[in-house]
Amino acid sequence: MxxxxxxxxxxxxxxxxxxxxxxxxxxxxxxxxxxxxxxxxxxxxxxxxxxxxxxxxxxxxxxxxxxxxxxxxxxxxxxxxxxxxxxxKRVEVGQLTIGMVGTAQYFLPHLIGQFRQEYAGVETRLVLGNHDQLLRMLQGGEVDIAVMGMPPKELATRTEPFAANPLVFVAATDHPLLNIGHPTPSALEPYGFIVRERGSGTRAAMEKFLQNTRLQPRVVMEMSSNEAIKQAVMAGMGLSFLSLHTIGLELQHGLIARLDVEGTPVVRAWNLVHTLSKVLSPAAEAFRYFILERGEGFLAERFGQLMPFATPPAKS
Structure with missing residues (x-):
């Protein structure tokens, strides 16, 4: 335990x-x-x-x-x-470098803004990278703490889940698969996929889901930007697999469609990660406690209307 x-x-x-x-x-x-x-x-x-x-x-x-x-x-x-x-208690001061994967950019800056209102003495710096890049930053001491989806296995870290991260298949709003109310994974096979780059946790989660259903995605485009992927999907260039936290505005305005594929959403966790060899500063500990206490509530308020399900999180 x-x-x-x-x-x-x-x-x-x-x-x-x-x-x-x-x-x-x-x-x-x-x-x-x-x-x-x-x-x-x-x-x-x-x-x-x-x-x-x-x-x-x-x-x-x-x-x-x-x-x-x-x-x-x-x-x-x-x-x-x-x-x-x-x-x-005393007021925490100092510098804090936070690493985040690209998908976290849709909510983490807002949480950091709230954190800074309560801890004005802490100077925060935000660094963006994919899963593999953040691992290297953690190992090299370039970031104090990181927010990512897939828990790292390559390093001795303390990994603490703080919120659910649901991942879904998306398509253009006129895609023929939308005529099927609840398509099976095999129904995706004829279509091309627009995917994140290798080293991305989202890419790894998609490949694991499709492998479990014995499907091999036909990759037509690879991009390192969620924004670019969304634009390509909306233009009808292919399907993709993204976190619901990246497509909130597009769903609300009817610009992109979520495919209700059997076995989805794939619910993973958002994690706070730091290396066991690193002693967290008072500023980093304050941030850690803040996210563990406030993170899920913030995401529920901001994205809860997009998540009418209670699927258990997937094993990483």
Missing amino acids: KNTTFRQLRVFTEVARHLSFARAAESLHLTPPAVTMQIKELEDNVGLPLFERSGRKVSLTTAGEYMLVYARKILATLKDAQDAAARL
Whole structure:
């Protein structure tokens, strides 16, 4: 259970209190996929199921009942520590370099803006790169902390999920596949794909999904920019696979269409990542705590209307 987080314990106790994932999500101002993701992460860490699910009915397992006792003790102790820290708290100052993958640019700058309002003494610098580039930056100490989708396996890192990241297939608004209400993955095979460059977490997630369905995408174009991909899709040049967080405006204005392909959305997690060898500065710790506490709520408020589903997050 060494990877268990306080966030997981908070979500667990709230689901146990309501015996409802939906009501817990509402109480915590989260989306149902985020609650599902946190519970699944906790169950994976514990190695046992904590809830029994029968339709909409949810009940604690024996392991869940034991865990609830300890979770409440842990959270009560944490509250005491937070109260003590509040009396000793000082304003964080210093420099903070944050790395982010391209897809995070649609929400992270807004969160950083809110962070800076509360921590005016922190000088923040934002660095953009794909998954592989951010790994090199973390390894080289070029960034203090990174926001990415696919958890890194190549480095010894602390990886903390803070929000759900749903990925979907998209097409032009007049694409013939839209005439099929719920197409199977095999229905995509005749069409060309516009994809992110190799080294991108979005590209890797798409390829894994298609491999699991025994499909090989026919790549007609490769781009390193989500904006360029969206323009190409809207122009009818091919299908693509993108995070819902990148296409909010286009969906709201009817400029791009989401394909309701069987097995999608593929719900992964947004993660905060830093190397275990790096001791975080007070500024970085303040940012880490801020994102873990506020990130999912912000995304739920901004994109929640685009996510009417509760699909469990995919294994990375």
